[in-house]
Amino acid sequence: MRKIYLLALVLLFITIKGNSMEDANKTVAKNANEVCPIKISEEAPSAVLHTIEGRAINIKDVIKGEKAILIFYRGGWCPYCNLQLSELQKIENELIDLGFKIVAISMDKPEYLSATLGKYKMKYELYSDSKANASKAFGIAFTVENEYIQKLKNFNMDLEASSGETHHILPVPSVFIVDDKGIIQFEYVNPNYKIRINSKLLLEAAKIIQ
Template identity: 45%
Template sequence: MLRLLPSALLLLGTTTVFAGELAAAPEQVHPILLGSRLPQVPLRTLDGQPTTLHDQVGGRPAILVFYRGGWCPYCNLQLSRLRLIQQDVEALGYRILAISPDRPEELRKTLGKDRLGYTLLSDSPANALKAFGIGYRVDAKLLAQYQGYGVDLKAATGEAQPVLPVPSVFIVDGHGELQFSYSHPDYRVRIPASVVLAAAKAIARQDQVEHP
């Protein structure tokens, strides 16, 4: 779903969720609004070194892909398909940054498995997920359900209380402003890479008009 909402709130029954907070379920998240400034949050690299989203973006336009983890087949397929547009978006000046709650050691497994050519970053404490308004708590019931599937979220994230993102794609321009947002509470639904590329091209054209 494309997000262009008039408020920084999402009302679902009696539940009000603000960007910057964790939701109780995927259906209750509310991504930050278009026009928002790029949140400044700490992350970790593949080597476990501290970094920030600001440093990783480096003042360039960027495509930010939030995925659930290397254990998720839908995520791995999405990450793999992004390689099809990588050359085109990089020619436009974009960086692709893929962010998940996986700890750095798990990121290495994903990178080696899929031979990705772009940057993977760890957000296991869920700082970025909170800042972008796409994180939700994994309760005991859901945690046990994943364990039944052979997925140990505590081990993957290194956190006693894991947080997952609603899979999302954000595009920021070279001025650090959010220009595109796609999120879907059904983790099986992912935006096609071709649509991401089309959005990136449109944003680049608009930026050339506004900042010749």
């Protein structure tokens, strides 16, 4: 009974995302509410990321043959993202014990990732998606309005400085659980960047999927 209840919760949270379409949108949405994430049961797409050292690597090679939890976040400048990463630390050992590789992906350029890694002393891997390749491929990329960019600058948060790019693209904060065949088994995509997946829910979803 408990497992059925947890699965119902998982399905409930899966639906908290943008407009759905038959095919995931691989372009850039006009805003966060219009993103079209790839679907559960689809294969994780090919996309080039960069390591902290600046080396290019395909996300398929990062997760090849492994169960993985992919966490897309906006950047180290985002307080909600930092809170999410802090909460993730509380369950990372359990996720690793379940056999999952944890991969965190942000729009920060490689050199900015080092600060995040040092701050949280993570046991998982950080990758840069500053070109927005992965965010586009997963259907979660959107263009940030100029008004919001200026608002961030007023709080000393500079998207162009952190990403090294002028595309003004961000990912809708998302979590994808992928099996060892590269198939997406769970996803949480919420256009409201202030609401992140509860760490307990993520852990329970991982337990069901393992």
